[in-house]
Amino acid sequence: MASYTTSQRTSRSKYAPALSLVIPGAGQFILGYRWRALIILVAAAISGFLVNWSLTELEIAQITLGSFITSWLWVPFLLFWMWNVYDAYRLNRGEFTQILPGILLVAIILYVIAWTVTDVKLDRLVTRIDDARLVVRDLVNPDLAVLVENGVERPCSFNCLFTYAGDRIAGRNPDQVVKASENVLDIFGRMVTARAPSWRVRLGLAETGEEVRSFQAGTMVETIAIGLMATIFSTILALPVSFLAAHNIMSRVPGGTAIYYISRTILNIVRSVDTVVWGLIVIVWVGLGTFAGVIALTIHSVAALGKLYSEEIEHIDPGPVEALTATGANLIQTIRFGVVPQIIPSFLAYTLLRWDINMRSATVVGFVAGGGIGFFVVETIRMGGYEQYATALWAVAVVIILVDTISARMRARILADQPAPENLTGRRLTFSRLRKAFYWIVGVVLFLYMWNVAEINLRDLFQPAPTFIRLVGDFLEIDLSANVVQAVLRQMLVTIFQAMLATTFGAILAIPFSFLGARNLTGGSRATVWLYYVTRSIFNVLRSIEALLYVAIFIFWVGIGPFAGMLALTVTTFALLGKLFSESIENIETGPIEAINATGANTLQKISFGILPQIIPPFISYLIYQWDINIRMATIIGFAGGGGIGLMLSTFFGSLQYHKAGTVVAFIVVVVALMDFTSAKLREKFV
Amino acid sequence: MLKVENLTKIYPNGTQALHNVSFEVQDGEFLAVIGLSGSGKSTLLRCINRLIEPTSGKIYWDDVNITAAKGDDIRKIRRQIGMIFQQFNLVKRSSVITNVLSGRLGYTNTFTSMLHIFSKEDRDRALASLEQVGLSEKAHVRADSLSGGQQQRVGIARALMQEPKIILADEPVASLDPVLAHSILKYLELLNKERGMTVLCSLHYLDLVHRYATRAIALKDGELVFEGLPHEIDDAQFKAIYGQEAERVSLV
Structure with missing residues (x-):
């Protein structure tokens, strides 16, 4: 300022x-x-x-x-x-x-x-604390296993599992048996007897129509398949698109500048519509199921990746391109030898980042598209099965934290861009080749398996439901009559205010915790290091679950409506801002503090002159960044009962009023693009 | 013979980089192009292989009008003109041999080159080019693991793949440690004397011009201010080219 x-x-x-x-x-x-x-x-x-x-x-x-x-x-x-x-x-x-x-x-x-x-009623947080206690009890006691004793089964969660393990070691209660509950099998998968799939028959492993034992993937496996397939498809599709949206490439082609502006505009529009909203449109096209989820994710990520990729192409070193042009190579050869080798590491890194994001989206796309853990959550909540819902949350947390870690590690290694060790000889060369072959085989098998699990059916893609074309026409015929616009505007404002309050509350909560989660403050001494680990773990676990999945808790606690949605957003805001704030506290330079210390300043003076000036700019920057994320999230929070424009959109889609749904989507595109633009400008200006 | 006639280049932002430049280069000459930074040396060299479109004027190579060529014809002219750059312009993440092979792209079928397939002949030629610049054992390492001098030698090997008749060298030694300058220019001299390639080379240091060039031209603010033999650049000429403030400096 x-x-x-x-x-x-x-x-x-x-x-x-x-x-x-x-x-x-x-x-x-x-x-x-x-x-x-x-x-x-x-x-x-x-x-x-x-x-x-x-x-x-x-x-x-x-x-x-x-x-x-x-x-x-x-x-x-x-x-x-x-x-x-x-x-x-x-x-x-x-x-x-x-x-x-x-x-x-x-x-x-x-x-x-x-x-x-947004209907904030803070008193409900207190007066209905008993309801919250019920939910929390279920959350910490997820439906994990059953304990069988004398033919009687009873549910068994963390506590019971610990006792059981203790008993086993000590040799007590030998007639007790623990097995995974039906719920866990639903989530991760189970062995079933079913007719042999066609590939087994073709490979000669089974007769036609023979019954074989095979693994039936659970909803979490489906979710992983959705995220993985969408990442692979969107990478393949985004590659050519990114060249069309790169200014330095298109300016070499006659008429290319026009293509550049058109592709950039399309990418921006597609990107501002959330995956879940795409899911609504896609189900009209290919019907409910995991495949719909894959397509919805693919559409959104082609746009997101296309933008990142094309920016990367625009930032390459122009020297080699000039040199290749000078040798008489044509445009395609110049791209192949001068551009492609330069962009490989950053493209891979972006793809891995997208995989992380897609896995998170895959956990919620099932809310509308069917399939995956999102659909499972909708079903369990509808039946009031909060212990089962809790298991799903825990499963999501474990998988997402794992994906997050793997993706971050691999990105760091790729961006370091070390040349492959040269001149391997003898056994080490053989070993390295074997390892490579092994990775390839595992990769291909995994790909085919995931293809199967995600129920990819390219034929459906080209045979849309007969009504689809008419519906798209209806959808594009945006209804701009006064009463519709007024109603949409009202819900849009609710959505924006939800994002605003969630950002505010999340940040207020995150600030004190971020100091506890900063390694340079609490990680130093043995007495406080546990604070660091506990705080960071809370951030990581809460952050790994999408806001849409939290809504159910708050609906139970404070009732359906924008307040519940806002609280769900507050949780994810708290976790992400907490992590980012902690990291910016860790990045404080000690030099200036030492210098102020040397002038004889007291503690308060040290904080206000040495520490605050260093952490306020990144805090503001992250706050604007979070606000941007929250606006996008708030547009879909209504699908789970969190109020705002999402609720309206799903109502319009559900009642087949596509022209009104078109109005809502148009509003979302405009508002998200506007917020995106302002927040970019603000960050530029202030930070 | 290369003939430049009234060459003028005005950039879209209004900068006049070249103004009515005319000169001739006989086959087999080593022509030094001198002048201050921004005097138009790079623009001049890039007009010759049409990396930059001249605003007006003509360039003839033997009887071919380079400035009138279009589309594929430009590429056919380019592949006969090798170019060496101040910043080497190698693809840093690609191997040395790939960088050298890419000099052959103008002669290669698009489809096979997409699949990175080169003929046996081209691969042998690439290894031979690397041997000429003394880097055969570095063929399979990544280009960014080489030193600056080695990278520029890869740049020369890449140009050799084109079997060029002319070599354009844009400040080939300006990014290198001065002691390495001779090692690079000696390769250019070799190509000029033993293989009869015409060399157009922009240079900063006058003593390098004296040592390697057979003839020199000088540009000042886009205009040709000198054309003659290197030893003809006396103090008066020097001041005219580099301005009254300039002092002669020499390279070790």
């Missing part, structure tokens, strides 16, 4: 305050503070609109003065207006002014409205 007061003033005008009185920010504008002017104008316009909207639509902050009904929120609004005039007056005299009062006044307006719109 310092940039406002230090920026060079270009002119002076005694009319500045008067101009600001008429149009907020106009005075600042002619004084040369362009950015400040723009922000003041936008803030005034938005808060004015919101005060009026919330009064007429929802009677928020309504007060009656005699026969006159108005909103008391006009008071902070007028104060903001007056501050803007005063600000212009001070700026004109070349005096230092604070922007903080302006921010505070707008914040009051936004938070009061947000509080009511």
Whole structure:
């Protein structure tokens, strides 16, 4: 924010305050503070609109003065207006002014409205604590196994398993047997007797129609297959797309610049629609199932990867390309020999990162597309099986943490980009070849198996349901009639406010914990190092589960609606911001602190002059980043009963009102793109 | 014979890089192109193989009008002109042999080269080129594991793959340790004297010009200000090319 007061003033005008009185920010504008002017104008316009909207639509902050009904929120609004005039007056005299009062006044307006719109009832968190206790008890006692004793089965969770293990070692209760519960088998898979699949018959391992014992994949295996197949497909599809969206390549082709702009626009639109929303569209195309999940994930990740890949192509070293052109190589040869070798490491790294993200999305895409653990969660919650739901959460946490770790390790190794050890000879060469062959075989078998599990059926892709074309036409015929737009706008605002409150609450909770999770603060001494590990583990476990999966807990606790959705988002915000904040605390340089220490400063002075200036910029940057994520997440939180635009979208899809669904998706695209743009600009400006 | 006539280049941003430059180069010459940074040396060399489109003027090579060539014809001209760059411009992550082989792409079928298939003849030629620059044992290491001087020698080997009649060298030694300059320029001299290739080489140091070039031209702000034998550059000429403030420096 310092940039406002230090920026060079270009002119002076005694009319500045008067101009600001008429149009907020106009005075600042002619004084040369362009950015400040723009922000003041936008803030005034938005808060004015919101005060009026919330009064007429929802009677928020309504007060009656005699026969006159108005909103008391006009008071902070007028104060903001007056501050803007005063600000212009001070700026004109070349005096230092604070922007903080302006921010505070707008914040009051936004938070009061947000509080009511998202239906925040903090008291419920306390009054319904007994309900929460029930859920938490189920969460820590997931349905894992059954203990069989004298032919009687009873459920067995962590506690019981520990006791059982203890008994085994000590030799007590020999007639007790533990086996995996049906629920665990549903999640991970079980052996079944079924008709031999066609590949077995073809390989001569079974007769046609023979019954064989085979492994039936559980929902978690399906989820892994969805994430893996989508990553492979989207990588293959994103490769050619990324060249069409790379400026340095397309500028060498006649008419390429137009193709570049078109592809970039399409990528941005596709990317701003969440995977889960794509799922809704895809099920009309290929029907419910894991395959629908794979397609939904693929569509979104082609766009995301295409953008990252093309930016990577734009940042290559142009030297080799020039050299190859000079040898007389044609464009395709130049790409093959000059561009491709340069981009391989970063492309691989992005693909691995995408795999991580896709695995997370695969856990929730089943909410709408059917298949995978998301579908399992929907089913168990519908039946009130919270112990079974708890098992799913634990399974997701384990798998995602594993994927996260593997992906991060492999990325680090790829980006280090060490040349392969040269001149291997004799046995080491043989060994290295054998290992390579082994990886290839495992990879191919895994691919075929996952293909099978994900029920990939390319024929379905080209034989969409007969109604599909008509539905797409209906969908693209965006309904812009006044009452639809008003209703969509209202839900969109709810969604934005959910994201805003979740970011705020998540950050407030994350700040104290982030200090506990910073290695340089708590990791130093034996007495506190456990704090570091506990905090970081909490962050990692909570972070590995998507917000959509948490909603069920909060619905039970505070009831269906935007408040539950907001709380679910708060949990993921807390976990991600906590991790990021801790890391930025760990990155503090000790040099400046030492220097301030050397001046004889006390502890408080050290914190405010040595530590805070180092952590506030990254904190703000991460906050904006998180806000961006939350906006996207808030658009889908409604699919699980979390309120907002997602609820509306699934209603429209469910009742086949595709033209209205089209309106919702169009709103989402515009809002997400707008937020994306502003947050990028803000991060550039402040950090 | 290479003939440049009234060559002018104005960049889209208005910078005039070359202004009415005309000169001739006989086959088998080693022509040094000198001048300050930004005087238009790089633009001039890149106009000759059409990496940069001249705004006006003509370049004839024997009787072929290079500036009028289109599409595939440009590539056929390019593959007969080798180029060596200040920053070597190797694909750092590819092996040395791949970098050298890529010099042959202008003669190779697109489809087979996509699959990285090169003829036995081309592979032998690549190994022979590497041997000429003394790097045969480095054929299968990655290009970025070589030193700067070695990388530039790979650059020369790549140009040799084209069996060029002309070599354009754009500041080939400016990114190298001065003591390595001679080792690189000696290779160029060898190609010039023993294999009769015409060399156009931009250089910074006058003593290198004296030592290797058979003739020199000088550019100042995009205009040709000198054309003649290297030893003809006296103090007056020197000041005209490099400005009144300049002092002669020499390379070890």
